[in-house]
Amino acid sequence: MPAPASRLARNYAPLPVTVVRAEGAWVEDADGARYLDLLAGYSALNFGHRHPDLVAAARAQLGRSTLVSRAFDHDLLEPFAAAATDLTSTEMLLPMNTGAEAVESAIKVARRWGAQVRGVPAERATIVVADGNFHGRTTTIVSFSTDPDAREGYGPYTPGFRHVPFGDAEELADAVDDDTVAVLLEPVQGEAGVVVPPAGYLRAARSITEEAGALLVLDEIQSGLGRTGATLAQDLEGVRADLTTLGKALGGGIVPVSAVVGRADVLGVLTPGSHGSTFGGNPLACAVGIAVCELLADGTIQARATRLGELLGARLDALVADGLLARARRIGLWAGIDLPGGLTVDGRRADGHDLCVALARRGVLAKDTHGATVRLSPPLTIDEADLEAALDALRAALVELAA
Structure with a gap:
């Protein structure tokens, strides 16, 4: 019997990004392309990669x-x-x-x-x-x-x-x-x-x-x-x-x-x-x-998550107000965003995976869940400028899907 194309059981369907190095909020693929990690290992990387x-x-x-x-x-x-x-x-x-x-x-x-x-x-x-x-x-x-x-x-x-x-x-x-x-x-x-x-x-x-x-x-x-x-x-x-x-x-x-x-x-x-x-x-x-x-222990990281979360919330609320998101739920530096019905890819309604693909093309990694929803959970140590850049990429990706 011929060997399968992959020896891995297919219990995941990852984005086409192969990470070889990571530090802080950034990861790098085999070709040297860099990405901001807005998933942070489902919060396992609250302190970033290789703190x-x-x-x-x-x-x-x-x-x-x-x-x-x-x-x-x-x-x-x-x-x-x-x-x-x-x-x-x-x-x-x-x-x-x-x-x-x-x-x-x-x-x-x-x-x-x-x-x-x-x-x-x-x-x-x-x-x-x-x-x-x-x-x-x-x-x-x-x-x-x-x-x-x-x-x-x-x-x-x-x-x-x-x-x-x-x-x-x-x-x-x-x-x-x-x-x-x-x-x-x-x-x-x-x-x-x-x-x-x-x-x-x-x-x-x-x-x-x-x-x-x-x-x-x-x-x-x-x-x-x-x-x-x-x-x-x-x-x-x-x-x-x-x-x-x-x-x-x-x-x-x-x-x-x-x-x-x-x-x-x-x-x-x-x-x-x-x-x-x-x-x-x-x-x-x-x-x-x-x-x-x-x-x-001293609460500094928790306070930082609160402060950056307010920035995240303001930016997401603006996307909702502009009709680029249907809803945005947030607590601390953690958000779930729902796509509206008007976004399309190849003539069909866009879902969360499509948004994650569009984000990856712009150097940002995130993960969809349950169809039209995407979760955002950046490392709590992310630089404010990097968070702003990631949210700029999110807006650009949504605008692309809405075109």
Whole structure:
């Protein structure tokens, strides 16, 4: 049988850009063309490519140790837990690797807590989730996805989840009952197109779960660590979840690092052998994670995200006013933009992918989602002039599609 054209499984459809070098907000392809990165690894690169402090921490640790089985201790595990819990005003940390692992871990902890502390029978325990959610792509997580691309063909599905519309506090309250062990939400739905809930929604979710004796679990894998202009998006509403999942930016774009942080009495239901990870909390991950926490400790990066986000918002609002965008949703330095119906490519209605192709021709990289929507998540360290240049390119690309 002849070899396929590519040896890679086709679970992605990338733009025709092959990156060979990257630094800060810029990447370079094999031909030497340079692009501004307005995706930033879905927020994994909040601090840009190869941030010098993070690279230095990784290099120093590479000369010492990289992996120690959790059968033993190592000298950075407790410092990493202390740094991350201090940063997030939480009590305890469970180290993992990927965001999906962190969410799976939070689900397991919530179910065990529900059984052992609340006394909810395992066969009746439910977790309330939101329509339009994205928490990863494991079998359990896609079981409660409402995205056909993520879900279809992967049954049989894991039971125990109940859906409500995102942002509707009344529907959420109606869905929570005596068998609810947790409510799992994204403070902002990133994959759905940077969907920001109404003001007060997280506070309502906190009140609803407290009254019911259930856990509030917030997935801050994309929204956390500075993206929204705060350390955590929940900070903007003065809320603290019982469990919060972190990932992506926690590894600084260097190594996969994730964690569940939260209440010690909730994470305390884990016992030796009941959960684990070979690479979770490895020394290299901890070294980078500590350096990430140090970058965020004084709030400078969060403030910068707020300031640049205002610039981004003003420019996007102008595009909406000019009819070049149908809508623009923004929080911090993060936006979802929807194309209007009048844009065309080769006689058909243009979609988000067409806009990303037009942007790439102008030296800007972004990613579409769900048809006519494009997400913008520049590194929080991007130069203001570079952000302005990228937004100039966005306007030019939209004008081209509208011609």
